[in-house]
Amino acid sequence: MAPDDELMRSTETALTSDVRGAVLRRGDDRLPDELAGFQTAHPHRPDVVVGARDADDVVAAVRHAAAHDLPVAVQATGHGHTTGLERGVVVTTGRMRGVSVDPVSRTARVGAGARSADLVGAAAGHGLAPVSGSFPGVGVVGYTLGGGLGLLGREHGWASDHLRAAEVVTADGILRRVGPGDELFAALRGGRPEVGIVTAVEVGLVPLGEVVGGGLFVEAEDAGRLVPVVRRLGDEAPESLGISLGVVPVPDLDVVPAPIRGRTVLHVRLVAPDAAVARAAEDAVREAAPVLLGGLRELPWTESGSIVGEPEVPHAYEGTNVLVTTLSDEALGSVVAAARSASVGCVVDVRRLGGALARPADGPDAVSFRDAGWIVRVLSSTEGESTAAVRAAHAAVLAPVADAGLGRMAAFVYGGSPVSAAELHSPAVRELLARVRAEHDPRGVFGPC
Numbered sequence: 003m004a005p006d007d008e009l010m011r012s013t014e015t016a017l018t019s020d021v022r023g024a025v026l027r028r029g030d031d032r033l034p035d036e037l038a039g040f041q042t043a044h045p046h047r048p049d050v051v052v053g054a055r056d057a058d059d060v061v062a063a064v065r066h067a068a069a070h071d072l073p074v075a076v077q078a079t080g081h082g083h084t085t086g087l088e089r090g091v092v093v094t095t096g097r098m099r100g101v102s103v104d105p106v107s108r109t110a111r112v113g114a115g116a117r118s119a120d121l122v123g124a125a126a127g128h129g130l131a132p133v134s135g136s137f138p139g140v141g142v143v144g145y146t147l148g149g150g151l152g153l154l155g156r157e158h159g160w161a162s163d164h165l166r167a168a169e170v171v172t173a174d175g176i177l178r179r180v181g182p183g184d185e186l187f188a189a190l191r192g193g194r195p196e197v198g199i200v201t202a203v204e205v206g207l208v209p210l211g212e213v214v215g216g217g218l219f220v221e222a223e224d225a226g227r228l229v230p231v232v233r234r235l236g237d238e239a240p241e242s243l244g245i246s247l248g249v250v251p252v253p254d255l256d257v258v259p260a261p262i263r264g265r266t267v268l269h270v271r272l273v274a275p276d277a278a279v280a281r282a283a284e285d286a287v288r289e290a291a292p293v294l295l296g297g298l299r300e301l302p303w304t305e306s307g308s309i310v311g312e313p314e315v316p317h318a319y320e321g322t323n324v325l326v327t328t329l330s331d332e333a334l335g336s337v338v339a340a341a342r343s344a345s346v347g348c349v350v351d352v353r354r355l356g357g358a359l360a361r362p363a364d365g366p367d368a369v370s371f372r373d374a375g376w377i378v379r380v381l382s383s384t385e386g387e388s389t390a391a392v393r394a395a396h397a398a399v400l401a402p403v404a405d406a407g408l409g410r411m412a413a414f415v416y417g418g419s420p421v422s423a424a425e426l427h428s429p430a431v432r433e434l435l436a437r438v439r440a441e442h443d444p445r446g447v448f449g450p451c
């Protein structure tokens with residue numbers, strides 16, 4: 003037996019006695035299911051996977067890895083997965099999906115593996131909601147640690163602004179509860195510091211009943227008339243309006259409604275708790291261009307995933323983005339035109355930021371570029387496409403806004419899409435993250451320092 007194999011076998015044996023969840027060694031035929039996530043590119047190929055059932059399992063996994071000098075990574079849903087670990091220990095959190103809501107303090111305690119839909123569902127019974135994003139399948143912890151751009155973020159700020167406390171196993175294998183006053187807590191509020199594994203978070207909830215929201219599909223040829231209206235609504239509408247514009251190459255499949263099947267269309271997404279605000283925006287869109295399909299309706303927050311309506315099928319994808327302070331009609335129009343003419347299918351998502359997203363948090367945090375007024379995202383399936391072609395297409399789509407870019411949002415950098423630390427964090431946040439890494443993971447267990 004090779005020395006590495008021996009080491010891994012003894013590690014696994016020791017882990018198996020300490021861990022209540024699953025311990026799966028390289029070659030175990032249950033591994034593909036355990037590691038299956040939304041992103042199918044660059045899968046982890048570690049020596050051992052610990053399917054944690056609780057914080058003690060996470061402590062055991064991190065202590066064993068640290069004792070044997072093995073790198074550690076964590077995977078929840080795999081939505082934000084970038085590069086795979088080729089050795090070491092991966093901790094999966096899918097068994098830790100507990101959510102409990104305290105309606106009096108308007109907070110929720112959320113396990114590391116809970117998805118947005120779990121939290122939204124638990125909060126809804128109390129007339130409350132998290133500042134959740136567009137997709138119900140995303141993990142609450144990964145989303146919040148990355149800042150968390152919610153559909154109603156312009157009114158309520160970043161999801162990380164609502165982080166009250168976190169329980170985290172740091173590289174030394176110690177479970178810590180951190181809150182306001184801790185630098186680690188500040189780093190967890192939007193900096194995704196990668197110095198430990200969060201086992202649970204406590205998040206604030208906002209009162210929210212029904213909203214009015216939905217998406218309107220418009221012919222791509224009508225971009226010239228629609229783009230200025232979306233840009234103006236974004237800049238002038240009240241903060242309670244969530245608004246984004248998608249450019250979507252819709253597949254030619256029978257399950258797709260005929261009016262949009264097999265063509266590239268524009269998709270305006272609108273949502274507001276105040277019906278009058280949402281309906282006024284819908285009227286403006288309908289005046290600008292004929293709507294092929296869709297419209298607004300009253301809906302509970304538990305159905306907010308229908309507003310953008312992202313596909314739920316796991317696949318291989320790359321994506322990146324640019325944050326800009328302002329967006330002109332010309333620049334937005336050029337992004338749309340570049341996406342339509344790209345040689346690779348490009349999904350574009352342009353979201354208005356500003357409002358509460360631009361205001362400071364109530365304490366130190368790690369969200370960079372709060373002054374960004376818009377985020378311009380692009381994403382492509384990499385299945386059947388060369389990486390070089392996808393990256394060239396993304397560069398072309400983002401070219402009209404690249405020079406004005408403040409940086410990129412890490413949560414929307416997918417697959418192996420190239421990005422530098424300077425693009426992801428402001429200098430002050432980079433210094434904060436470096437201090438936190440030096441204190442909590444000086445040996446780089448969770449990644450190179």
Ligand SMILES: Cc1cc2nc3c(=O)[nH]c(=O)nc-3n(C[C@H](O)[C@H](O)[C@H](O)COP(=O)(O)OP(=O)(O)OC[C@H]3O[C@@H](n4cnc5c(N)ncnc54)[C@H](O)[C@@H]3O)c2cc1C
Binds near residue numbers: 147150196
């Ligand atoms: C279809 C789709 C829609 C999305 N919509 C939005 C949106 O509206 N707003 C928004 O802000 N983002 C959105 N995202 C991005 C999403 O927030 C990030 O990809 C986020 O990182 C996903 O976290 P996850 O746990 O689901 O994914 P994973 O891939 O499992 O985790 C991603 C990363 O999060 C970190 N992480 C996860 N769990 C832990 C943990 N327990 N401890 C420490 N670190 C952890 C790790 O760095 C990990 O590599 C979307 C992504 C997709 C694919």
